[in-house]
Amino acid sequence: xxxxxxxxxxxxxxxxxxxxxxxxxxxxxxxxxxxxxxxxxxxxxxxxxxxxxxxxxxxxxxxxxxxxxxxxxxxxxxxxxxxxxxxxxxxxxxxxxxxxxxxxxxxxxxxxxxxxxxxxxxxxxxxxxxxxxxxxxxxxxxxxxxxxxxxxxxxxxxxxxxxxxxxxxxxxxxxxxxxxxxxxxxxxxxxxxxxxxxxxxxxxxxxxxxxxxxxxxxxxxxxxxxxxxxxxxxxxxxxxxxxxxxxxxxxxxxxxxxxxxxxx
Ligand code: B12
Numbered sequence: 001x002x003x004x005x006x007x008x009x010x011x012x013x014x015x016x017x018x019x020x021x022x023x024x025x026x027x028x029x030x031x032x033x034x035x036x037x038x039x040x041x042x043x044x045x046x047x048x049x050x051x052x053x054x055x056x057x058x059x060x061x062x063x064x065x066x067x068x069x070x071x072x073x074x075x076x077x078x079x080x081x082x083x084x085x086x087x088x089x090x091x092x093x094x095x096x097x098x099x100x101x102x103x104x105x106x107x108x109x110x111x112x113x114x115x116x117x118x119x120x121x122x123x124x125x126x127x128x129x130x131x132x133x134x135x136x137x138x139x140x141x142x143x144x145x146x147x148x149x150x151x152x153x154x155x156x157x158x159x160x161x162x163x164x165x166x167x168x169x170x171x172x173x174x175x176x177x178x179x180x181x182x183x184x185x186x187x188x189x190x191x192x193x194x195x196x197x198x199x200x201x202x203x204x205x206x207x208x209x210x211x212x213x214x215x216x217x218x219x220x221x222x223x224x225x226x227x228x229x230x231x232x233x234x235x236x237x238x239x240x241x242x243x244x245x246x247x248x249x250x251x252x253x254x255x256x257x258x259x260x261x262x263x264x
Contacts, residue, residue, distance in 0.1 A: 014062050062093050183205055
C-alpha cells in the first residue's frame, strides 16, 4: 500500500542521503516530501502535522555539536506532540547506528551504507533480508601492517628526548588564559550569575588577566568597538518569540493529551 513519507534532514546541510532514499521510495510507489535542511526540531514537527496523515518520518543527521541532545529533544517533542500515534520515525546518516537510534527512542536506525531496499522494507513494514549475493565492500585496514616501533631506533630515541624536554619546559609554566580558566573555576558561581546576583570576587581579579579591550569592558563597562548592547526592542522581540514558542508547544501538548485520552 502506498505510504506517505516525509524526509527531514535534521542537519545544517547534508541531504544527499535522504534525496537518494526519497528517489528509491518514489520508484517503489510511495509519496515523499523532502523538507529543507537546517530546520529546528519544532519546525519539523509542525511541518509534519501540516501535511495531514503521514505514515513515516525519516530523519537524517551527521555528527556535530550537541547531536545527542538535539536528537533526544526531537524525539521528546515528537512524543509530546502526539506525532507518533500515527507516524513511525526512522533516523539515519553518518552519525547513526541502530543501537544509538534504539537508545534514543526512534523506531529504527540506519547507518552509513544503508541500501534503499532496507528503507523500503522499513516503510512497508516488511522484514529486510539482505541479498546474500550482493558484494560487500571490503575496506582495507590501512593500519594493518603498522606498529608503534620506529624503523630507526635512534630517531625514536631522539623524539622521546624532545618530548621529555618539552614536558619539562612547560612543567611550571602558565599563561593568562590558563589563569583566567582557573579563576573562573574557583570564583565563578554560575547559579549566582543566572540569578543576576553578580559575580562575587571574580571581577576583582579577572580583568587584570585580560587584554586591553576586555579589561576596559570589565572595569568601565565600555564595549568592544565592533559590538553593541541589544536594544530594548530586540530584547522584547526575543521575549515575544519565546512566549509564542512556549504557547505553541503547550497547544501541541494539549492536542497530544486529548488524543491520548479520546483515542481520536
Ligand atoms: C557532500 C558532503 C557535504 C556537502 C553537503 C551537500 C548536501 N546537500 O548534502 C557540504 C559541502 C555542504 C558539506 C558541509 C559540511 N560537512 Co559534509 N560531507 C559531505 C560528504 C563528502 C558526503 C556526504 C554524502 O552526501 N554522502 C552520500 C550519501 C548518499 O551518503 P550518506 O549521507 O552517508 O547517506 C547514506 C547513509 O548514511 C544513509 N542515510 C543517511 N541519512 C539517512 C536517513 C535515513 C532516514 C535513512 C534510513 C538512511 C540515511 O543512507 C544513505 C545511503 O546509504 C561527507 C563525507 C563522506 N564521504 O561521507 C561529509 C561529511 C558528512 N561532512 C561532515 C562535516 C563535518 C561537514 C561540515 C560540518 C564541515 C565544516 N566543518 O564546515 C559542513 C557542514 C557545515 C554546517 N553548516 O554545518 C562530516 C560529518 C561527520 C560525521 N561523521 O557525521 C563528514 C562525514 C566528513 C568527515 N569525515 O568529517 N558536506
